[in-house]
Amino acid sequence: MEIDARVEAWASLQLLPRVSARTLVTLLKLFGGPAEVLAATPAMLTKVVPGEIAATIARGPDPAALALTLAWLREPGHSLIAWDDAAYPRALLTITDPPPTLFFHGRSELLNRPALAIVGSRNATAQGRETAEAFAGALSTAGLTIVSGLALGIDAAAHRGGLTGAGSSVAVIGTGIDRVYPAANRDLTHRLAVDGGLLSEFALGTPPLPANFPRRNRLISGLARGVLVIEATLASGSLITARFAGEQNRDVFAIPGSIHSPFSKGGHRLIKEGAKLVETAQDVLEELGMGSSGSLPAPALPTAHDGDTARVLTALGYDPAGIDTLMSRCGLPVDVVSVALVELELAGEVASLPGGLYQRLR
């Protein structure tokens, strides 16, 4: 991608240790944008964040790390997608802790398509891998982008199946986006980078750290309308992804199996807890309201809003905008615009972003 001041500022903030997403929200609201946060003096910063964090921000990122990041970003197909980008996955804006920035390699239009996560055990059986690939192929052909975690076993099979259909496949990885992990998935990684997508919230060069994988799972479920679990032991990280899905109001689907197989126990526990038992890809499509034709569902009709609120929604369009922009577009005073935005947020049609921006969701 082309590097402008905004992208460089986001890349710099991304590299600052211990500046949490929550802190960043506070700073962006106060200062307006990533470049403004970085330009703030320590005296201004200490008014809102602890001195240690203010010093970290004022010091800025490690120049070598920033140079590495910017060099990676300059490559074709590579990008940094921040909260206030139109390409940012709108589905992630509905979870409690969306990452401020994502590194992405591939077809970024896939990030705002209807998606289904397919996950399961790394050491799955051959039958389980075949099932994952077959379901992913059928569901991708029906228009769903298949999201998974690029692990061996079920994840890799799901990506392979997803790549065969129109929906393609996106891998959310737990390392820096410049690392291939596990090495056995090198070819698959390259195919995803060309025909699908690779996504990471971690800084370039981040090695495989055990703590990062469960955390990454919230993005796998967050990107998707539902999570399908195929062959998971009770110790599988898939159950963490399914738990995130439940918290994020996503559907949870599980494929049953023999009561004597340890690889069925995870799915069976989920079904007992309310997950939907599925036997065919068609079962998943029906539960998602994608019907028997396999076509995409009609988008939800926007709720009817009265005059001013409708004007604000129309003025917002599909790119993020701030209150000032909306006031000038609509010619309405600040209190009217604010009330309209609250109403739209409550109706689930608009999300508020850091930096005082608003993003239309549908």
Add this chain to the structure above:
Amino acid sequence: MEIDARVEAWASLQLLPRVSARTLVTLLKLFGGPAEVLAATPAMLTKVVPGEIAATIARGPDPAALALTLAWLREPGHSLIAWDDAAYPRALLTITDPPPTLFFHGRSELLNRPALAIVGSRNATAQGRETAEAFAGALSTAGLTIVSGLALGIDAAAHRGGLTGAGSSVAVIGTGIDRVYPAANRDLTHRLAVDGGLLSEFALGTPPLPANFPRRNRLISGLARGVLVIEATLASGSLITARFAGEQNRDVFAIPGSIHSPFSKGGHRLIKEGAKLVETAQDVLEELGMGSSGSLPAPALPTAHDGDTARVLTALGYDPAGIDTLMSRCGLPVDVVSVALVELELAGEVASLPGGLYQRLR
């Protein structure tokens, strides 16, 4: 059993073709008991039933068939159990169409124990039969009487497992109780007659008629607190039993399996429709409120009733009684006793039987 006038009258009524249970209820209410119905003149009968049925009753049963039935009943361990018998399964009184009479061979005390039905396909896999036998053994050991239909495959395995535990096993058969069907289950039939029970609502000598088996299934579910389906194709009669269980407010349990096996499709359909997925016998016990100890649940405490109602309930005891008997036992007038009985019926503590009798349910 010993044959008295009442038993002979019930056996005679049982043999009359086209006198339905519904007709019998009407007649018993009007005339008071089975012997009184048989003694009624055609003129009296035609006031309440069509002339053809009145003639059938007045003509009485075929003498040879009655002689055969009474000869069978005189054998040790054989009995006829009618609506107004204390041995009649109380669980059956809660279904919409309990048979007026049951032929029984075995330990009749098993008919009023907590029971679980286990059913499945005749041509089940070896694994399925092992699962059925293992579950039945564990659940019988925990105190549940295992009810099934004496078919080959899952049914036979469930009976065999049930016979190994304290709960034992009862077969509800779709032929006359003097027939062994299928012949391959001869040994199992003999073991059930000694250590468990054989039950049939059909006249002696009734051959295996296709229409009788689905009808019989309502008794399998009706006798039980729940129905566990192990290996059932979509064409299996087990799904009929599970449907009856739903209509009768019994729990439905199903064991999952591979999505590629036709023997899992029945159970999976049931789970999709709300049946509970079970992986272990313990799962069944927990759903039935029989906890981790495997012991029987404490009986439900009777609802507290006020003075007169409580007196009527106490006076009723656990054998059927009529209003006149209750009036004399309590010293209360007919309207007070009637109101109390309605209250007790609504509370689910008493069922009204044909012939103006009432039966305490718990």
